[in-house]
Amino acid sequence: MRAPLLFAAVACLFVLTGEMQSWNVALAILNMALVSAIMAMGVNMQWGYAGLFNIGGMGFVALGGLAAVLVSMPPVPDAWAAGGLGVVAGLVLGALTVIAAIAVVRRMPAGRLRTVLLLAVLVVGFVLYRRVFDPAVSAVEAVTPAATGYLGGLGLPVLLAWPAGGLLAAGAAWLIGKTALGLRSDYLAIATLGISEIVIAILKNEDWLARGVKNVVGLPRPTGVPYEVELQRSAGFLDWAGRWGIDPVTASSIVVKLAYAGFFSVVLVGIVWLAERALNSPWGRMMRAIRDNEVAAEAMGKDVTARHLQVFVLGSAVIGIAGAMMTTLDGQLTPGTYQPLRFTFLVWVMVIVGGSGNNWGAVLGGFLIWWLWVMVEPIGLWLMQTVTSGMADGLVKDRLIDAAAHMRLFVMGLVLLFVLRFAPRGLIPER
Amino acid sequence: MDVLNALVVFANFVFVPGLAYGAQLALGALGVTLVYGILRFSNFAHGDTMAFGTMAAILVTWGLQSMGISFGPLPTALIALPFAIAATAALVLATDRGVYRFYRKVRAAPVILVIVSMGVMFVMNALTRFIIGVDEINFADGGRFIIAAREFKELTGLAEGLAIRTTQLITVVTAAVAVALLFWFLGNTRTGKSMRAYSDNEDLALLSGINPERVVAVTWIIVAALATTAGVLYGLDKSFKAFTYFQLLLPIFAAAIVGGLGSPLGAIAGGFLIAFSEVTVTYAWKRVLGYLLPEGLAPEGLVQLMSTDYKFAVSFAILVIVLLFRPTGLFRGKSV
Numbered sequence: 001m002r003a004p005l006l007f008a009a010v011a012c013l014f015v016l017t018g019e020m021q022s023w024n025v026a027l028a029i030l031n032m033a034l035v036s037a038i039m040a041m042g043v044n045m046q047w048g049y050a051g052l053f054n055i056g057g058m059g060f061v062a063l064g065g066l067a068a069v070l071v072s073m074p075p076v077p078d079a080w081a082a083g084g085l086g087v088v089a090g091l092v093l094g095a096l097t098v099i100a101a102i103a104v105v106r107r108m109p110a111g112r113l114r115t116v117l118l119l120a121v122l123v124v125g126f127v128l129y130r131r132v133f134d135p136a137v138s139a140v141e142a143v144t145p146a147a148t149g150y151l152g153g154l155g156l157p158v159l160l161a162w163p164a165g166g167l168l169a170a171g172a173a174w175l176i177g178k179t180a181l182g183l184r185s186d187y188l189a190i191a192t193l194g195i196s197e198i199v200i201a202i203l204k205n206e207d208w209l210a211r212g213v214k215n216v217v218g219l220p221r222p223t224g225v226p227y228e229v230e231l232q233r234s235a236g237f238l239d240w241a242g243r244w245g246i247d248p249v250t251a252s253s254i255v256v257k258l259a260y261a262g263f264f265s266v267v268l269v270g271i272v273w274l275a276e277r278a279l280n281s282p283w284g285r286m287m288r289a290i291r292d293n294e295v296a297a298e299a300m301g302k303d304v305t306a307r308h309l310q311v312f313v314l315g316s317a318v319i320g321i322a323g324a325m326m327t328t329l330d331g332q333l334t335p336g337t338y339q340p341l342r343f344t345f346l347v348w349v350m351v352i353v354g355g356s357g358n359n360w361g362a363v364l365g366g367f368l369i370w371w372l373w374v375m376v377e378p379i380g381l382w383l384m385q386t387v388t389s390g391m392a393d394g395l396v397k398d399r400l401i402d403a404a405a406h407m408r409l410f411v412m413g414l415v416l417l418f419v420l421r422f423a424p425r426g427l428i429p430e431r
Numbered sequence: 432m433d434v435l436n437a438l439v440v441f442a443n444f445v446f447v448p449g450l451a452y453g454a455q456l457a458l459g460a461l462g463v464t465l466v467y468g469i470l471r472f473s474n475f476a477h478g479d480t481m482a483f484g485t486m487a488a489i490l491v492t493w494g495l496q497s498m499g500i501s502f503g504p505l506p507t508a509l510i511a512l513p514f515a516i517a518a519t520a521a522l523v524l525a526t527d528r529g530v531y532r533f534y535r536k537v538r539a540a541p542v543i544l545v546i547v548s549m550g551v552m553f554v555m556n557a558l559t560r561f562i563i564g565v566d567e568i569n570f571a572d573g574g575r576f577i578i579a580a581r582e583f584k585e586l587t588g589l590a591e592g593l594a595i596r597t598t599q600l601i602t603v604v605t606a607a608v609a610v611a612l613l614f615w616f617l618g619n620t621r622t623g624k625s626m627r628a629y630s631d632n633e634d635l636a637l638l639s640g641i642n643p644e645r646v647v648a649v650t651w652i653i654v655a656a657l658a659t660t661a662g663v664l665y666g667l668d669k670s671f672k673a674f675t676y677f678q679l680l681l682p683i684f685a686a687a688i689v690g691g692l693g694s695p696l697g698a699i700a701g702g703f704l705i706a707f708s709e710v711t712v713t714y715a716w717k718r719v720l721g722y723l724l725p726e727g728l729a730p731e732g733l734v735q736l737m738s739t740d741y742k743f744a745v746s747f748a749i750l751v752i753v754l755l756f757r758p759t760g761l762f763r764g765k766s767v
Contacts, residue, residue, distance in 0.1 A: 053542055126736075179751055185542050186473045186692075187754055190684045194747035197681060205740045340677075341556070345549055352546065406560040413553025417530060420547055 003360050003428045010367045017375065024250060027257035029374050034264035035326045037366030039343075040350040041271055041359060042318030047348075048357035048430070049279065050311040051291040053185045056176075056192030058343035059199035060316045063172055064165030064323020065333045066203060069210045071161035072220050072328075073153035079143040079208075084151055086136025087208060090129055097125025140208040150211045159222045162267065162324045169320020170313045172199070177309040196344065203335035210333055217332040225259040228252040260329055267325065268363070271318060275359045287311060288357075319347075341409065346373060349416045355426025364428055372415070373408055380407030432589070437722035439591040443580070449703075449710040451599040451668055454606035457702030458661035459679060460686035461613065461695055462654045468630040468693035469650040470531070472544035477658060477683065479555035482676035483522060484659030485666045486563045488515035489570045496572070504574035504597065508663055509605075515663065520655035526551055527651050535647070552677075559673050568671040571598055591718075598667040609660055610699060613653065617695065622649055630693065682709070685746040689753045691760025700761060705746045713739040 014033075018026035039057065046052040100121050108114040141149045172195070180191035204213050221227065231237045231252035241251040278284050290297040290304055298304050327333050346369065354365020381404040388397045419426065459481060466474040474480075491511035501507050530551060534544055576582075577600050580592025617623040622645075629636040629646045637643060662676060669675075686705045690697025715733035724730070737744065753760065 051542075053545070179755065183754055183758060186545065187688065187758075189473065189545065190681070190688060191747075191751065191754075194681055194685070194743060194750065197678075197743040198741070198747060201740050201743055205738060341553070345553065348546070348549060349553075402564065403561045406557050406565075408557075409553050409560065410557035413550045413555075413557060416550035416553065417547065420543070420550065421530075421533060424543075 033370040036370040038322035040362040040366040044362035045315035056196035059196030060169040060319040061323035064320040065327035067165035068161040068327040072158035074155040076152035083136035083139035090133025165324025166317040166321040170317035173316030355428040357430030361428035380404040453703035453706030457699040459683040460698035462657040463687040464698040476552040478680040480658040481662030484519040485662035487518040685750040691762040694762040697762030
């Protein structure tokens with residue numbers, strides 16, 4: 001009975017926001033809450049099912065966002081003509097170098113000869129890669145840099161980007177998992193933290209890929225989500241809004257948000273259904289067995305490292321899907337806005353507060369914590385203004401009102417610490 | 432002459448900055464490694480502990496400056512350092528009492544403590560932002576240069592100048608003093624020895640009557656001192672911004688792990704290894720090579736292996752390589 005009540009309580013929070021503030025705001029929070037819930041599901045698969053400590057969520061979210069650009073934006077033919085082949089050839093050369101280096105390490109007996117050969121492969125490969133790659137990149141970035149300056153995407157429907165984002169994140173997770181899984185948990189944590197920073201650095205600096213900090217704006221919307229301006233121009237819609245007595249501008253914005261909420265809900269329900277099926281199957285029991293006692297599970301003949309890799313890739317893919325959805329919702333990719341506190345650690349708070357190991361817990365945590373994250377600032381500001389209303393104007397008062405802006409980190413930290421201390425199994429504990 | 436010029440360019444742009452940055456990383460990594468050795472968890476709040484300590488130092492510096500106190504050619508922040516350390520020590524001791532002690536008592540798994548430290552990280556980050564805001568703050572005062580590029584050129588008659596900033600020298604000297612004090616403390620005092628005993632074998636240490644709470648408290652005080660010193664030195668050398676301190680977490684952890692978690696000597700070696708690799712890989716070698724290579728062979732490009740924005744990738748790559756080939760780190764740290 002506990003879970004439905006908690007969900008009803010969180011729903012009340014959203015309804016209250018809608019009634020007291022505005023439905024536009026409430027729906028905006030709801031859309032990001034849906035995306036956050038999916039991110040939390042991904043982290044929950046890794047941590048809750050299998051006990052893997054991944055603090056690189058931000059990187060996978062960003063990879064999903066990159067997929068949205070690469071799939072949905074129209075290609076830039078001039079840029080492809082100028083240096084597309086060179087960029088691709090350079091990347092292939094780089095990949096071949098790494099593969100050759102790995103082959104040298106694997107195939108040859110340890111010794112001085114191997115070290116020399118390895119260094120030779122790396123140096124020659126790197127020089128060749130830069131020779132091919134650098135001029136191509138400058139050529140691509142020189143093509144109308146103010147508007148494009150990148151290779152563009154495939155020009156496909158943006159909905160395809162969601163599974164593509166999952167695949168991209170899964171590929172990255174496979175590479176990380178291959179190297180870092182099987183080491184200690186803290187090492188995996190640092191490795192994922194590092195990878196996520198590198199992903200952001202690549203997005204910020206590789207202008208040929210997704211325009212770097214110049215941002216890609218104007219991503220197409222999924223078919224079925226209308227544009228506000230078009231709605232406001234359509235006579236039928238104006239008529240409809242008039243009958244309900246809503247201002248057409250507000251009405252159009254609400255309709256768009258509802259359309260997104262519909263798409264996101266379908267994805268969320270699908271992932272929750274699949275995850276519940278998986279968790280209650282023999283596979284799910286095996287995962288929990290591995291998490292609770294790796295040695296015993298290994299003795300029972302389970303391949304712990306392979307299962308860890310599997311669930312790590314799955315969870316990262318889910319985070320990647322959420323990342324692609326978020327970029328679709330924003331309609332733009334802005335690498336400068338990816339912050340670890342927001343996209344990695346906040347999702348962790350969602351999982352821990354909701355209840356790690358429980359899919360419904362992760363979803364609840366996503367909704368509740370995202371609502372709190374958005375609403376803490378206005379609530380804090382109101383609180384500070386009430387507290388300081390009796391004070392004389394001056395430095396202290398200004399400082400306190402400024403401080404309200406930083407309230408959210410404080411509240412999130414306290415929430416996390418209190419839940420860990422007094423309800424370590426979360427709001428909806430694992431059964 | 433060309434060789435000398437090349438050496439001077441190298442010292443100016445690679446060696447001296449790398450040395451200062453390495454000293455800062457080493458101090459930070461020492462804090463991480465001590466927490467790991469004694470309390471047995473990776474402290475994700477370390478970057479924000481550094482930020483808090485630096486903030487305290489900045490506030491005291493401002494107070495001193497407004498009273499007209501200065502340290503001559505040296506930055507006023509050095510006088511403020513002991514006060515800042517005291518404030519930070521009070522904060523981490525309070526955190527230990529209010530947060531970490533409970534988990535020690537119930538013998539929680541190390542990974543739970545890591546998640547707890549994430550909560551502490553949020554709160555400390557918020558505290559710093561509450562008190563001092565998010566703006567970039569420059570608090571270095573006193574003399575700017577020990578030797579400026581122009582003076583060096585006039586002195587030696589070389590074409591290239593070598594500039595050594597006061598903050599760089601102070602960083603290296605202060606770090607050396609701090610490390611010497613730490614090793615003396617760990618090696619020669621009763622408390623230091625009991626800390627090492629506790630780190631090596633907890634049960635045996637408890638059996639021989641070592642008070643674990645005292646060991647933990649002393650550790651936190653030392654960690655606060657190291658974190659504050661590292662933070663202030665980094666802030667003097669570059670500038671203070673709450674968010675950059677959070678990002679220092681990655682190179683600092685890389686340094687501690689590369690050296691071997693739990694090994695103080697490893698933390699220092701790791702710090703310098705990471706710092707020099709970062710600077711070397713992201714430096715454009717054109718001018719150095721231009722002096723060294725014969726006329727016709729001088730490079731046309733910048734000869735920069737990677738752009739500076741990828742410095743994270745460097746610490747990360749070293750970390751991965753060391754983990755793959757020597758999972759306990761260069762100095763054989765412990766592996767829980």
